[in-house]
Amino acid sequence: MSVFLLRRLLTFAATLLVASVVVFAALELLPGNVAQMMLGESATPESIAALETKLGLNRPPVQRYADWIGGWLQGRSAVSVSYDTPVPQLIAERLQVSLPLALMAMALTTVLALALGVYAAARHNRLGDVGVMALSQVGISVPSFWLAILLIWLFAVKLQWVSAGGFPGWGDEDGVWGGVRALLLPAAALAAVQAAILARVTRSAVLEVMREDFVRTARAKGLSKRAVLWRHVLRNAFVPVLTIMGLQFANLITGTIIVENVFVLPGIGRLVFQAIANRDLVVVRDVVMLLAAVVIFINLVVDLLYALIDPRLRHSS
Known part of the structure:
Protein backbone atom coordinates (compact mmCIF):
# COMPACT_ATOMS: atom_id res chain seq x y z
CA MET A 1 0.00 0.00 0.00
CA SER A 2 2.86 2.41 0.77
CA VAL A 3 4.36 1.92 -2.72
CA PHE A 4 0.94 2.44 -4.29
CA LEU A 5 0.43 5.65 -2.30
CA LEU A 6 3.94 6.94 -3.07
CA ARG A 7 3.48 6.41 -6.81
CA ARG A 8 0.16 8.22 -6.76
CA LEU A 9 1.61 11.15 -4.81
CA LEU A 10 4.55 11.46 -7.21
CA THR A 11 2.14 11.40 -10.15
CA PHE A 12 0.05 14.08 -8.43
CA ALA A 13 3.09 16.33 -7.91
CA ALA A 14 4.34 15.88 -11.48
CA THR A 15 0.91 16.57 -12.98
CA LEU A 16 0.51 19.66 -10.82
CA LEU A 17 3.91 20.94 -11.97
CA VAL A 18 3.02 20.44 -15.64
CA ALA A 19 -0.34 22.15 -15.10
CA SER A 20 1.36 25.17 -13.53
CA VAL A 21 3.71 25.50 -16.51
CA VAL A 22 0.79 25.30 -18.96
CA VAL A 23 -1.28 27.87 -17.04
CA PHE A 24 1.67 30.26 -16.76
CA ALA A 25 2.60 29.89 -20.42
CA ALA A 26 -0.99 30.37 -21.60
CA LEU A 27 -1.51 33.61 -19.70
CA GLU A 28 1.99 35.09 -19.55
CA LEU A 29 3.79 34.16 -22.75
CA LEU A 30 1.09 34.78 -25.34
CA PRO A 31 1.74 37.59 -27.85
CA GLY A 32 0.65 41.07 -26.80
CA ASN A 33 1.23 43.43 -23.92
CA VAL A 34 -0.52 42.08 -20.84
CA ALA A 35 -0.41 45.42 -19.02
CA GLN A 36 -1.94 47.26 -21.94
CA MET A 37 -4.61 44.56 -22.27
CA MET A 38 -5.53 45.02 -18.60
CA LEU A 39 -5.58 48.84 -18.75
CA GLY A 40 -7.19 49.19 -22.16
CA GLU A 41 -6.23 50.91 -25.40
CA SER A 42 -6.51 54.38 -23.90
CA ALA A 43 -3.81 53.77 -21.26
CA THR A 44 -0.77 56.04 -21.25
CA PRO A 45 2.75 54.64 -21.62
CA GLU A 46 3.54 55.74 -18.06
CA SER A 47 0.60 53.82 -16.56
CA ILE A 48 1.47 50.75 -18.63
CA ALA A 49 5.07 50.88 -17.43
CA ALA A 50 3.94 51.30 -13.82
CA LEU A 51 1.63 48.27 -14.05
CA GLU A 52 4.37 46.21 -15.70
CA THR A 53 6.65 47.02 -12.77
CA LYS A 54 3.93 46.23 -10.23
CA LEU A 55 3.19 42.86 -11.84
CA GLY A 56 6.84 42.07 -12.47
CA LEU A 57 6.34 41.86 -16.23
CA ASN A 58 9.68 43.60 -16.80
CA ARG A 59 11.52 40.52 -15.50
CA PRO A 60 12.40 37.34 -17.44
CA PRO A 61 9.59 34.73 -17.74
CA VAL A 62 11.53 32.07 -15.85
CA GLN A 63 12.01 34.41 -12.89
CA ARG A 64 8.33 35.40 -12.93
CA TYR A 65 7.31 31.74 -12.93
CA ALA A 66 9.66 30.94 -10.03
CA ASP A 67 8.35 33.92 -8.05
CA TRP A 68 4.75 32.87 -8.71
CA ILE A 69 5.24 29.27 -7.55
CA GLY A 70 7.51 30.34 -4.69
CA GLY A 71 4.91 32.84 -3.54
CA TRP A 72 2.23 30.16 -3.35
CA LEU A 73 4.54 27.77 -1.48
CA GLN A 74 5.61 30.46 1.00
CA GLY A 75 2.16 31.94 1.50
CA ARG A 76 2.95 35.16 -0.38
CA SER A 77 0.02 36.17 -2.53
CA ALA A 78 -0.49 38.42 -5.51
CA VAL A 79 -2.90 41.34 -5.25
CA SER A 80 -5.82 41.70 -7.64
CA VAL A 81 -5.55 44.77 -9.83
CA SER A 82 -9.30 45.41 -10.05
CA TYR A 83 -10.24 44.45 -6.47
CA ASP A 84 -7.02 45.65 -4.75
CA THR A 85 -7.31 42.54 -2.54
CA PRO A 86 -5.01 39.52 -2.15
CA VAL A 87 -6.14 36.79 -4.52
Whole structure:
Protein backbone atom coordinates (compact mmCIF):
# COMPACT_ATOMS: atom_id res chain seq x y z
CA MET A 1 0.00 0.00 0.00
CA SER A 2 2.86 2.41 0.77
CA VAL A 3 4.36 1.92 -2.72
CA PHE A 4 0.94 2.44 -4.29
CA LEU A 5 0.43 5.65 -2.30
CA LEU A 6 3.94 6.94 -3.07
CA ARG A 7 3.48 6.41 -6.81
CA ARG A 8 0.16 8.22 -6.76
CA LEU A 9 1.61 11.15 -4.81
CA LEU A 10 4.55 11.46 -7.21
CA THR A 11 2.14 11.40 -10.15
CA PHE A 12 0.05 14.08 -8.43
CA ALA A 13 3.09 16.33 -7.91
CA ALA A 14 4.34 15.88 -11.48
CA THR A 15 0.91 16.57 -12.98
CA LEU A 16 0.51 19.66 -10.82
CA LEU A 17 3.91 20.94 -11.97
CA VAL A 18 3.02 20.44 -15.64
CA ALA A 19 -0.34 22.15 -15.10
CA SER A 20 1.36 25.17 -13.53
CA VAL A 21 3.71 25.50 -16.51
CA VAL A 22 0.79 25.30 -18.96
CA VAL A 23 -1.28 27.87 -17.04
CA PHE A 24 1.67 30.26 -16.76
CA ALA A 25 2.60 29.89 -20.42
CA ALA A 26 -0.99 30.37 -21.60
CA LEU A 27 -1.51 33.61 -19.70
CA GLU A 28 1.99 35.09 -19.55
CA LEU A 29 3.79 34.16 -22.75
CA LEU A 30 1.09 34.78 -25.34
CA PRO A 31 1.74 37.59 -27.85
CA GLY A 32 0.65 41.07 -26.80
CA ASN A 33 1.23 43.43 -23.92
CA VAL A 34 -0.52 42.08 -20.84
CA ALA A 35 -0.41 45.42 -19.02
CA GLN A 36 -1.94 47.26 -21.94
CA MET A 37 -4.61 44.56 -22.27
CA MET A 38 -5.53 45.02 -18.60
CA LEU A 39 -5.58 48.84 -18.75
CA GLY A 40 -7.19 49.19 -22.16
CA GLU A 41 -6.23 50.91 -25.40
CA SER A 42 -6.51 54.38 -23.90
CA ALA A 43 -3.81 53.77 -21.26
CA THR A 44 -0.77 56.04 -21.25
CA PRO A 45 2.75 54.64 -21.62
CA GLU A 46 3.54 55.74 -18.06
CA SER A 47 0.60 53.82 -16.56
CA ILE A 48 1.47 50.75 -18.63
CA ALA A 49 5.07 50.88 -17.43
CA ALA A 50 3.94 51.30 -13.82
CA LEU A 51 1.63 48.27 -14.05
CA GLU A 52 4.37 46.21 -15.70
CA THR A 53 6.65 47.02 -12.77
CA LYS A 54 3.93 46.23 -10.23
CA LEU A 55 3.19 42.86 -11.84
CA GLY A 56 6.84 42.07 -12.47
CA LEU A 57 6.34 41.86 -16.23
CA ASN A 58 9.68 43.60 -16.80
CA ARG A 59 11.52 40.52 -15.50
CA PRO A 60 12.40 37.34 -17.44
CA PRO A 61 9.59 34.73 -17.74
CA VAL A 62 11.53 32.07 -15.85
CA GLN A 63 12.01 34.41 -12.89
CA ARG A 64 8.33 35.40 -12.93
CA TYR A 65 7.31 31.74 -12.93
CA ALA A 66 9.66 30.94 -10.03
CA ASP A 67 8.35 33.92 -8.05
CA TRP A 68 4.75 32.87 -8.71
CA ILE A 69 5.24 29.27 -7.55
CA GLY A 70 7.51 30.34 -4.69
CA GLY A 71 4.91 32.84 -3.54
CA TRP A 72 2.23 30.16 -3.35
CA LEU A 73 4.54 27.77 -1.48
CA GLN A 74 5.61 30.46 1.00
CA GLY A 75 2.16 31.94 1.50
CA ARG A 76 2.95 35.16 -0.38
CA SER A 77 0.02 36.17 -2.53
CA ALA A 78 -0.49 38.42 -5.51
CA VAL A 79 -2.90 41.34 -5.25
CA SER A 80 -5.82 41.70 -7.64
CA VAL A 81 -5.55 44.77 -9.83
CA SER A 82 -9.30 45.41 -10.05
CA TYR A 83 -10.24 44.45 -6.47
CA ASP A 84 -7.02 45.65 -4.75
CA THR A 85 -7.31 42.54 -2.54
CA PRO A 86 -5.01 39.52 -2.15
CA VAL A 87 -6.14 36.79 -4.52
CA PRO A 88 -6.28 34.02 -1.85
CA GLN A 89 -8.67 36.18 0.16
CA LEU A 90 -10.93 36.57 -2.88
CA ILE A 91 -10.82 32.82 -3.54
CA ALA A 92 -11.54 31.95 0.10
CA GLU A 93 -14.59 34.24 0.11
CA ARG A 94 -15.97 32.72 -3.10
CA LEU A 95 -15.29 29.13 -2.02
CA GLN A 96 -17.77 29.67 0.83
CA VAL A 97 -20.42 29.59 -1.90
CA SER A 98 -18.98 27.31 -4.60
CA LEU A 99 -17.83 24.47 -2.35
CA PRO A 100 -21.17 24.03 -0.47
CA LEU A 101 -22.96 24.33 -3.82
CA ALA A 102 -20.81 21.58 -5.34
CA LEU A 103 -21.25 19.35 -2.28
CA MET A 104 -25.03 19.78 -2.31
CA ALA A 105 -25.22 19.11 -6.04
CA MET A 106 -22.98 16.04 -5.70
CA ALA A 107 -25.09 14.68 -2.83
CA LEU A 108 -28.27 15.07 -4.89
CA THR A 109 -26.56 13.52 -7.91
CA THR A 110 -25.31 10.50 -5.96
CA VAL A 111 -28.61 9.73 -4.24
CA LEU A 112 -30.69 10.09 -7.41
CA ALA A 113 -28.26 8.31 -9.73
CA LEU A 114 -27.59 5.28 -7.53
CA ALA A 115 -31.27 4.81 -6.74
CA LEU A 116 -32.40 5.17 -10.36
CA GLY A 117 -29.48 3.17 -11.80
CA VAL A 118 -29.96 0.18 -9.49
CA TYR A 119 -33.75 0.36 -9.94
CA ALA A 120 -33.39 0.30 -13.75
CA ALA A 121 -30.89 -2.57 -13.67
CA ALA A 122 -33.14 -4.63 -11.38
CA ARG A 123 -35.98 -4.19 -13.90
CA HIS A 124 -33.94 -4.69 -17.04
CA ASN A 125 -35.97 -4.41 -20.26
CA ARG A 126 -39.16 -3.76 -18.29
CA LEU A 127 -41.27 -0.64 -17.93
CA GLY A 128 -39.26 0.72 -15.02
CA ASP A 129 -35.99 0.38 -16.93
CA VAL A 130 -37.40 2.06 -20.04
CA GLY A 131 -38.86 4.89 -17.96
CA VAL A 132 -35.59 5.60 -16.14
CA MET A 133 -33.60 5.55 -19.38
CA ALA A 134 -36.07 7.89 -21.07
CA LEU A 135 -35.95 10.24 -18.09
CA SER A 136 -32.15 10.19 -18.04
CA GLN A 137 -32.03 10.96 -21.76
CA VAL A 138 -34.19 14.02 -21.16
CA GLY A 139 -31.91 15.04 -18.28
CA ILE A 140 -28.81 14.77 -20.46
CA SER A 141 -30.45 16.83 -23.22
CA VAL A 142 -31.58 19.73 -21.00
CA PRO A 143 -28.90 22.44 -20.49
CA SER A 144 -28.33 23.26 -16.83
CA PHE A 145 -28.73 27.03 -17.38
CA TRP A 146 -32.12 26.52 -19.09
CA LEU A 147 -33.27 24.26 -16.27
CA ALA A 148 -32.06 26.92 -13.81
CA ILE A 149 -34.28 29.52 -15.52
CA LEU A 150 -37.27 27.14 -15.36
CA LEU A 151 -36.67 26.49 -11.66
CA ILE A 152 -36.50 30.24 -10.98
CA TRP A 153 -39.75 30.79 -12.88
CA LEU A 154 -41.57 28.00 -11.03
CA PHE A 155 -40.27 28.18 -7.45
CA ALA A 156 -39.29 31.86 -7.20
CA VAL A 157 -41.75 33.67 -9.48
CA LYS A 158 -44.87 31.51 -9.40
CA LEU A 159 -44.72 29.74 -6.03
CA GLN A 160 -42.46 32.32 -4.33
CA TRP A 161 -40.91 29.68 -2.08
CA VAL A 162 -37.36 30.95 -2.51
CA SER A 163 -35.64 34.07 -3.82
CA ALA A 164 -34.80 34.33 -7.51
CA GLY A 165 -31.09 34.77 -6.86
CA GLY A 166 -28.39 36.15 -4.65
CA PHE A 167 -26.75 34.71 -1.57
CA PRO A 168 -27.48 36.05 1.95
CA GLY A 169 -24.38 34.49 3.50
CA TRP A 170 -24.06 31.99 6.31
CA GLY A 171 -24.43 34.50 9.11
CA ASP A 172 -27.73 36.23 8.27
CA GLU A 173 -30.83 36.15 10.45
CA ASP A 174 -31.88 32.73 9.09
CA GLY A 175 -28.47 31.24 9.89
CA VAL A 176 -27.24 28.25 7.93
CA TRP A 177 -30.71 27.50 6.61
CA GLY A 178 -30.77 30.81 4.75
CA GLY A 179 -27.61 29.89 2.84
CA VAL A 180 -28.81 26.34 2.17
CA ARG A 181 -32.16 27.59 0.86
CA ALA A 182 -30.39 29.98 -1.52
CA LEU A 183 -28.31 27.10 -2.93
CA LEU A 184 -31.15 24.56 -3.32
CA LEU A 185 -32.26 25.60 -6.80
CA PRO A 186 -28.71 26.00 -8.21
CA ALA A 187 -27.78 22.59 -6.76
CA ALA A 188 -30.87 21.01 -8.33
CA ALA A 189 -30.09 22.60 -11.72
CA LEU A 190 -26.53 21.28 -11.62
CA ALA A 191 -27.49 17.83 -10.27
CA ALA A 192 -30.14 17.07 -12.89
CA VAL A 193 -27.72 16.64 -15.80
CA GLN A 194 -25.04 14.91 -13.69
CA ALA A 195 -27.55 12.49 -12.15
CA ALA A 196 -28.85 11.54 -15.60
CA ILE A 197 -25.34 10.66 -16.77
CA LEU A 198 -24.40 8.80 -13.60
CA ALA A 199 -27.66 6.82 -13.55
CA ARG A 200 -26.93 5.39 -17.00
CA VAL A 201 -23.38 4.48 -15.99
CA THR A 202 -24.64 2.85 -12.78
CA ARG A 203 -27.22 0.82 -14.68
CA SER A 204 -24.65 -0.47 -17.18
CA ALA A 205 -22.10 -1.34 -14.46
CA VAL A 206 -24.70 -3.12 -12.31
CA LEU A 207 -26.01 -5.12 -15.27
CA GLU A 208 -22.48 -6.26 -16.11
CA VAL A 209 -21.80 -7.44 -12.56
CA MET A 210 -25.18 -9.16 -12.28
CA ARG A 211 -24.06 -11.61 -14.97
CA GLU A 212 -21.15 -12.82 -12.80
CA ASP A 213 -21.17 -16.28 -11.22
CA PHE A 214 -20.92 -15.03 -7.62
CA VAL A 215 -24.31 -13.31 -8.00
CA ARG A 216 -26.00 -16.60 -8.88
CA THR A 217 -24.19 -18.25 -5.98
CA ALA A 218 -25.41 -15.58 -3.55
CA ARG A 219 -28.98 -16.00 -4.78
CA ALA A 220 -28.69 -19.78 -4.50
CA LYS A 221 -27.65 -19.41 -0.84
CA GLY A 222 -30.94 -17.69 -0.12
CA LEU A 223 -30.05 -14.01 -0.17
CA SER A 224 -32.82 -11.74 -1.36
CA LYS A 225 -32.48 -9.89 -4.65
CA ARG A 226 -32.39 -6.57 -2.80
CA ALA A 227 -29.56 -7.74 -0.52
CA VAL A 228 -27.53 -9.06 -3.44
CA LEU A 229 -27.96 -5.82 -5.36
CA TRP A 230 -27.02 -3.38 -2.60
CA ARG A 231 -24.48 -5.46 -0.61
CA HIS A 232 -22.61 -7.32 -3.35
CA VAL A 233 -23.39 -6.13 -6.87
CA LEU A 234 -23.18 -2.37 -6.25
CA ARG A 235 -19.80 -2.58 -4.51
CA ASN A 236 -18.27 -4.55 -7.37
CA ALA A 237 -19.83 -2.19 -9.92
CA PHE A 238 -18.62 0.90 -8.10
CA VAL A 239 -15.22 1.35 -9.78
CA PRO A 240 -16.56 2.80 -13.09
CA VAL A 241 -19.25 4.66 -11.15
CA LEU A 242 -16.62 6.21 -8.88
CA THR A 243 -14.64 7.37 -11.91
CA ILE A 244 -17.61 9.32 -13.23
CA MET A 245 -18.40 10.68 -9.75
CA GLY A 246 -14.87 12.05 -9.41
CA LEU A 247 -15.04 13.75 -12.79
CA GLN A 248 -18.48 15.13 -12.00
CA PHE A 249 -17.45 16.59 -8.66
CA ALA A 250 -14.47 18.31 -10.29
CA ASN A 251 -16.82 19.60 -12.99
CA LEU A 252 -19.28 20.89 -10.40
CA ILE A 253 -16.54 22.97 -8.74
CA THR A 254 -14.90 24.21 -11.94
CA GLY A 255 -17.87 24.44 -14.31
CA THR A 256 -20.49 26.48 -12.46
CA ILE A 257 -19.84 29.81 -14.21
CA ILE A 258 -23.14 29.94 -16.10
CA VAL A 259 -25.36 28.69 -13.26
CA GLU A 260 -23.71 31.03 -10.73
CA ASN A 261 -24.36 33.94 -13.07
CA VAL A 262 -27.99 32.90 -13.60
CA PHE A 263 -28.58 32.87 -9.83
CA VAL A 264 -26.19 35.83 -9.17
CA LEU A 265 -24.15 33.75 -6.73
CA PRO A 266 -20.78 35.20 -5.60
CA GLY A 267 -18.85 31.98 -6.25
CA ILE A 268 -15.66 30.94 -8.01
CA GLY A 269 -17.34 30.78 -11.40
CA ARG A 270 -18.65 34.33 -11.13
CA LEU A 271 -15.23 35.50 -9.88
CA VAL A 272 -13.55 34.13 -13.03
CA PHE A 273 -16.23 35.68 -15.22
CA GLN A 274 -15.78 39.09 -13.59
CA ALA A 275 -11.98 38.81 -13.67
CA ILE A 276 -12.05 38.13 -17.41
CA ALA A 277 -14.44 41.04 -17.94
CA ASN A 278 -12.15 43.30 -15.88
CA ARG A 279 -9.02 41.93 -17.63
CA ASP A 280 -7.63 41.02 -14.23
CA LEU A 281 -5.22 38.34 -15.41
CA VAL A 282 -3.66 37.99 -11.95
CA VAL A 283 -6.96 36.62 -10.61
CA VAL A 284 -7.58 34.52 -13.73
CA ARG A 285 -4.14 32.89 -13.48
CA ASP A 286 -4.42 31.99 -9.80
CA VAL A 287 -8.03 30.78 -10.00
CA VAL A 288 -7.34 28.63 -13.06
CA MET A 289 -4.33 27.12 -11.30
CA LEU A 290 -6.43 26.43 -8.21
CA LEU A 291 -9.15 24.75 -10.27
CA ALA A 292 -6.54 22.64 -12.07
CA ALA A 293 -5.13 21.59 -8.70
CA VAL A 294 -8.63 20.67 -7.49
CA VAL A 295 -9.21 18.45 -10.52
CA ILE A 296 -5.83 16.73 -10.09
CA PHE A 297 -6.40 16.25 -6.35
CA ILE A 298 -9.84 14.73 -6.92
CA ASN A 299 -8.31 12.28 -9.39
CA LEU A 300 -5.77 11.34 -6.71
CA VAL A 301 -8.56 10.75 -4.19
CA VAL A 302 -10.45 8.62 -6.72
CA ASP A 303 -7.34 6.48 -7.30
CA LEU A 304 -6.99 5.92 -3.55
CA LEU A 305 -10.66 5.02 -3.25
CA TYR A 306 -10.18 2.49 -6.05
CA ALA A 307 -7.66 0.68 -3.87
CA LEU A 308 -10.03 0.67 -0.90
CA ILE A 309 -12.97 -0.63 -2.92
CA ASP A 310 -11.07 -3.20 -4.98
CA PRO A 311 -7.85 -4.55 -3.30
CA ARG A 312 -6.86 -6.23 -6.57
CA LEU A 313 -5.99 -2.83 -8.02
CA ARG A 314 -3.74 -2.07 -5.04
CA HIS A 315 -1.91 -5.39 -5.21
CA SER A 316 -1.49 -5.28 -8.99
CA SER A 317 0.12 -1.83 -8.64
